[in-house]
Amino acid sequence: MRILVLEDEENLNGLIRGYLVSNGMMCKQALNLSEARTQLTSDSFDLLLCDLNLPDGSGLDLVDYVRKNLPDMGIVIISAKDQLKDRLKGLELGADDYLVKPFDFPELLARAKAVQRRRVGETDSLIQLGDVTLDMKRKIAKKRGNTVELTYSEWEVLEIMVAAHGRVLERKFLESALYGHKGDVESNTVEVYISRLRKKLGSKLINTIRGVGYRLDLD
Numbered sequence: 543m544r545i546l547v548l549e550d551e552e553n554l555n556g557l558i559r560g561y562l563v564s565n566g567m568m569c570k571q572a573l574n575l576s577e578a579r580t581q582l583t584s585d586s587f588d589l590l591l592c593d594l595n596l597p598d599g600s601g602l603d604l605v606d607y608v609r610k611n612l613p614d615m616g617i618v619i620i621s622a623k624d625q626l627k628d629r630l631k632g633l634e635l636g637a638d639d640y641l642v643k644p645f646d647f648p649e650l651l652a653r654a655k656a657v658q659r660r661r662v663g664e665t666d667s668l669i670q671l672g673d674v675t676l677d678m679k680r681k682i683a684k685k686r687g688n689t690v691e692l693t694y695s696e697w698e699v700l701e702i703m704v705a706a707h708g709r710v711l712e713r714k715f716l717e718s719a720l721y722g723h724k725g726d727v728e729s730n731t732v733e734v735y736i737s738r739l740r741k742k743l744g745s746k747l748i749n750t751i752r753g754v755g756y757r758l759d760l761d
Contacts, residue, residue: 548572561647566719589616609636616657703758712755
C-alpha cells in the first residue's frame with residue numbers, strides 16, 4: 543500500500559512513516575498542504591493520512607479535494623481535535639476514518655489496512671484480467687470459468703499487486719509486505735509465489751520488470 547503522510551510535525555511524520563514502512567507499506571512525506579498537493583499530482587497513492595492543523599491551512603480542504611478528485615483513495619484523518627463536531631465534519635467531507643492523537647502505531651496500521659480492504663472491496667470486488675476473474679471479497683479465482691485453488695499466501699501476493707493498480711513492485715517490498723522484517727525469509731520466497739501464480743492463472747498475468755520487480759498486467 544502506498545501512503546502519503548501529511549503531518550506538519552516532522553519528527554512525528556518520520557516516526558509514523560518508519561513504523562508503516564517496517565510493516566510493508568510504502569510512504570512519502572508531506573509537511574503542509576502545498577507539499578501534499580504536489581505529491582498527489584506527481585504520484586499515486588492508495589491512502590492519505592491527513593492532519594488537520596497545518597501551517598498553510600486546514601487538512602479538511604485536502605480531504606474535500608481528494609474525495610472529489612481522487613475517489614478511489616482512502617483517507618484517514620489523524621488529529622488532536624477530539625470533539626464530536628470535528629470528527630463528524632471530517633467524515634462528512636469524505637474521510638473513511640478519524641483517529642485522535644495521541645494514538646498507538648499498531649492501531650493506525652490496523653485502521654489503514656481496514657480502510658484499504660473496504661475500498662478494494664467496494665471498487666474492485668470483481669476484477670477481470672483476460673480469462674482470469676478475481677472475486678476479491680470472497681477470495682475466489684477463476685480461469686475460463688473454472689475455480690482455481692490458491693493458498694493464503696498466494697492470495698496475499700495477489701491482493702498486494704491488485705492494490706498497486708499496475709505499479710511495479712520491488713521484490714523486497716513484497717517480502718516486507720508479506721513478512722514484515724523477519725530475518726528468516728528465504729531469498730526466493732517471492733519468486734516461488736509468483737511462479738505458482740503464473741502456473742495456476744497464466745504466465746502473462748504477472749510481468750517481470752528485469753532488475754526492478756513485478757507488475758500485475760491489468761490490460
